[in-house]
Amino acid sequence: MSSAVTHRPATTAARQLCEAVYEANIALVRAGLAMDTFGNSSGVLRAANLVAIKPSGVPYDKLRPDNMVLVTLEGKIVEGKLRPSTDLPTHLALYRAFPTIGGVAHTHSHYATVFAQAGREIPCFGTTHADYFYGSVPVTDPLVASMIQSEYELNTGREIARRFEVLNPQAMPAVLVRGHAPFCWGASPAKAAHHAWMLEESARLAFHTLQLNPAARPIAKELLDKHFLRKHGAGRYYGQP
Amino acid sequence: MSSAVTHRPATTAARQLCEAVYEANIALVRAGLAMDTFGNSSGVLRAANLVAIKPSGVPYDKLRPDNMVLVTLEGKIVEGKLRPSTDLPTHLALYRAFPTIGGVAHTHSHYATVFAQAGREIPCFGTTHADYFYGSVPVTDPLVASMIQSEYELNTGREIARRFEVLNPQAMPAVLVRGHAPFCWGASPAKAAHHAWMLEESARLAFHTLQLNPAARPIAKELLDKHFLRKHGAGRYYGQP
Amino acid sequence: MSSAVTHRPATTAARQLCEAVYEANIALVRAGLAMDTFGNSSGVLRAANLVAIKPSGVPYDKLRPDNMVLVTLEGKIVEGKLRPSTDLPTHLALYRAFPTIGGVAHTHSHYATVFAQAGREIPCFGTTHADYFYGSVPVTDPLVASMIQSEYELNTGREIARRFEVLNPQAMPAVLVRGHAPFCWGASPAKAAHHAWMLEESARLAFHTLQLNPAARPIAKELLDKHFLRKHGAGRYYGQP
């Protein structure tokens, strides 16, 4: 990637955002969640109305902090010489729908994508899942033809937001887009990427659990509460203070 | 591999072809698509009536640009001290049947080979697949005994060509040879090798999708169109201009 | 991990215990049995009433011998500036119930966790399993709600101990906690970690054996005896004297 496509963000905050988003994109690759040009991470700086996102169709080994694309929350390009990811409108819809999140990670990680392709939510069969996702990971409904043909990427985000009208995006930081793949989010780009990793591990466990026991049942509500809340609840006692 | 089996192509164009074909062969190994002596890549220079291909039965760690074998499109050896891949007649049949392609890649990559052995085409269950293959990846019919006993490798190519009488090789750059393994192609040796990689990823996704949901249905035509065409169609907007 | 959270154990024996427990934790990572902050190893020095264990929620790349936490067998912190693993009460219950063991290893290794999530014990389908585990690896019963809501980690250990009232922990150095994951043990932290590895291999073999042949039967008692006893029995002849 020549200097022709890099740029130097105008502010320190923008530079830090680009670096964090670059690191989150690379974290996806290191965890084996992204290959080829699939997947993309972004981050938002709400005070500055800035979103940084991976450029479209650029292989991961060509990424650098300086070729992340900076746009507004409305999608207007602020800085950067490359086209943003085609999935940008989905990311922006998520930032608008979920005011508390700071980063979004989209991958085609294998087992999460398998559940998305099979059109099945991921049940919580164990405590690995319960440590990060408070219940079944939902799957979106199919988009109708007109929603695919026009504003497809934006409609994907809208459909996720619609699915979360009855869900808490902080307790469930992931979704499966039917026939496509997962989107994850978190308080920062790094946390979003981390959720993408934990989602893949949970999906892989659930996949093989269902192969071994097609009648497997989700864990009891009390066990789900215990694990999710000892880590994320008000009285949490997992980890260091 | 001693110098006894290397050669120096007579022209710059031939040298470049050998290098591109060497790189494509090595790309198969790096992506985990080829092991032992299985698999082979080739490339064509139609203006010069030259095809370069991997030598037969040579392990990948012994390959070098200078031991690729150069033949005509009719299969006559032009340069090289080694026997060409036994699959050469299949490659040549593909170059003759598909005038727009510049490279062919054959692998025994795991999940694509599993579909070939099971005699099942690979349905398009998601957008990963739709980004590269415009519909189900086809599988050839079994060869009759006489087609196996005589001119087996040529008949394999003929059978692929016959299967593609009703298909567009640019929209579907891959096929499964029943009981054997996949062949892929593209505008260049590198693109053919890249399709071999994407085929394996699509096959692995489809395999596990069917394990999770044996009644899984291919994605809607509109979604297939959207993903394939936003990347390969006239109005494509994926990637950089 | 800054020096702020490390400490220097007061005695040579305590230092050696911390080093052995650190090595056992790292062995889990090297064998692919532990990721993120899941899993933990501990070791006991019964004469000194000392248990060393991984600190809670610390990623494996931040571990050092000097940030292991030292506690008594009753769970009182002796040395260390970090919180011990939340699973400490489970480890302590195992040390109390099984007087001959010197180390405990807990992982979320993939296939062992799959059996735990599916609520199935791991049958002994072959000699790989029989070389280390003398029969089916048991799975605990579900905890009732009150046992989850109060003293959950301690009750997990109690439930394991209850399950082993009819089993010999030296002949069966592993258990699956239903809906959670495996716990393993051994004469030392290193042996416990080694059993965690062998358990995962046995679980992976059993998983695929059941996929290939859902009616697969455990090996004959005579073959189980032969393999387990030629390695662990009084007349053992496997390995070096």
Place this chain on the structure above:
Amino acid sequence: MSSAVTHRPATTAARQLCEAVYEANIALVRAGLAMDTFGNSSGVLRAANLVAIKPSGVPYDKLRPDNMVLVTLEGKIVEGKLRPSTDLPTHLALYRAFPTIGGVAHTHSHYATVFAQAGREIPCFGTTHADYFYGSVPVTDPLVASMIQSEYELNTGREIARRFEVLNPQAMPAVLVRGHAPFCWGASPAKAAHHAWMLEESARLAFHTLQLNPAARPIAKELLDKHFLRKHGAGRYYGQP
């Protein structure tokens, strides 16, 4: 492994045999076919009545050419300070039963062991398999109790030999020992190890083929003949002259 357990073979031929057997053992590890202390390779020098084999229970990272154990074809230790592999009597039975072979490789490689545990032979579903194994890879019958309790390892070899009364060990250089794992052989220790690798690849392909299509049928006899014989038959044309 200290010098206390190494030795220097008395003859050049014995040294070369130990080196070849050492290399074959390490090749099993490199190909991911052997872990822990499972598996062992040996080689024979019939003119000198010498067999070299891996020592028992020694981890692969402690192996060196100088700690291979040298025995006669009758099992008498000639040189070496370590106990030979407990599977030695099986290897010796194979050398006696199959006069043309020069090496034996035993692994617990995953998918081959899965077929052994499931008690199923590995059908020839494709040309990858047909390139190395001329038909279904057989599985032995269970040993009766008395054959397990006395001379177990020798009886394992006898049972393999009995199974091959109707098979050609050169066209079928592998067997699955029911409830245990595969044994492979070849003209040299290196060829035996190579067959162990190809067996695992064939087993993995067959496993997933059966998962995808439980009614999958072996390839036609003509295709099996074509692939096996173009590589191993009198008129072979695969590879270099």
